[in-house]
Amino acid sequence: MKKVLAVAAVSAGLLLSAPAAFAAPPAEHAGNPKAYLRVMPNAARPGAKVAIRLGCEAASTRDLASPVLTIGSLRRVGPQNDPAKAPAAAAAATVAPAKPGVYRMSFSCGGAQLATKFTVLGEHRQVAKVPSGAPQTGGGPAGHGPLAAAGAMGVLAVGGGGLVLARRSWRR
Numbered sequence: 479m480k481k482v483l484a485v486a487a488v489s490a491g492l493l494l495s496a497p498a499a500f501a502a503p504p505a506e507h508a509g510n511p512k513a514y515l516r517v518m519p520n521a522a523r524p525g526a527k528v529a530i531r532l533g534c535e536a537a538s539t540r541d542l543a544s545p546v547l548t549i550g551s552l553r554r555v556g557p558q559n560d561p562a563k564a565p566a567a568a569a570a571a572t573v574a575p576a577k578p579g580v581y582r583m584s585f586s587c588g589g590a591q592l593a594t595k596f597t598v599l600g601e602h603r604q605v606a607k608v609p610s611g612a613p614q615t616g617g618g619p620a621g622h623g624p625l626a627a628a629g630a631m632g633v634l635a636v637g638g639g640g641l642v643l644a645r646r647s648w649r650r
Contacts, residue, residue, distance in 0.1 A: 512564035513587040517547075517571075521597035524575045528596075531555075533564030534587035544583035546598050547571040573598060 514533045522528055530549065532539065542549055549571045556566045564587075578600040584593040 513590055513592055514564065515583070515585060515592045515594045517583060517594060517596050520595070521599055522573045523599045523602065524573050526573045528571050528573065530569045530571055530583075531566060532568075532585060532587075532592075533566050534585070534592075535565060539567060540586050542569070542583075542585040544571070544581060544596060546574050546576040546581045546596065547583065548574050 512533060514531075516531045518529045518531070528547065530542075530547075532542070532552075539552065542552065550569050552567045552569045554565065555568045576598045578598050580595050580597050582593055583596050584591060586592075
């Protein structure tokens with residue numbers, strides 16, 4: 479019975495708070511509630527390519543800027559006459575060399591200033607310490623390579639033959 483009452487209380491609290499969460503658009507979108515700004519992916523290393531999508535009326539899109547992204551020209555994409563959606567535009571961008579961290583990207587859409595965050599990732603290394611010098615390819619001391627190999631093969635052959643003979647004598 480206590481579990482049922484606890485679940486009912488939590489459910490009632492969520493139902494009562496849900497309209498407040500969806501009642502008003504965020505303050506940064508107040509000028510144009512259909513406007514949006516997305517960077518995909520939202521984290522990348524310097525030199526990587528990212529895609530930018532934004533929605534806003536065509537005449538009022540301006541000041542698309544980011545301190546770490548070199549942004550190409552905007553091009554309109556998709557149907558531009560859907561009243562339920564803001565007209566969409568896209569651009570390609572390259573991540574400029576920058577310190578790892580979170581940076582702001584923004585643009586103006588009519589009276590609204592929209593912003594999003596973009597994360598520059600650090601350099602990715604496969605190993606902690608990069609090896610230096612030429613790799614050691616074997617061969618042993620100079621002049622002893624082929625002779626030492628022939629001697630080792632002879633020792634293995636004699637030892638293998640001795641094992642076979644010893645095993646035969648144990649079976650008898």
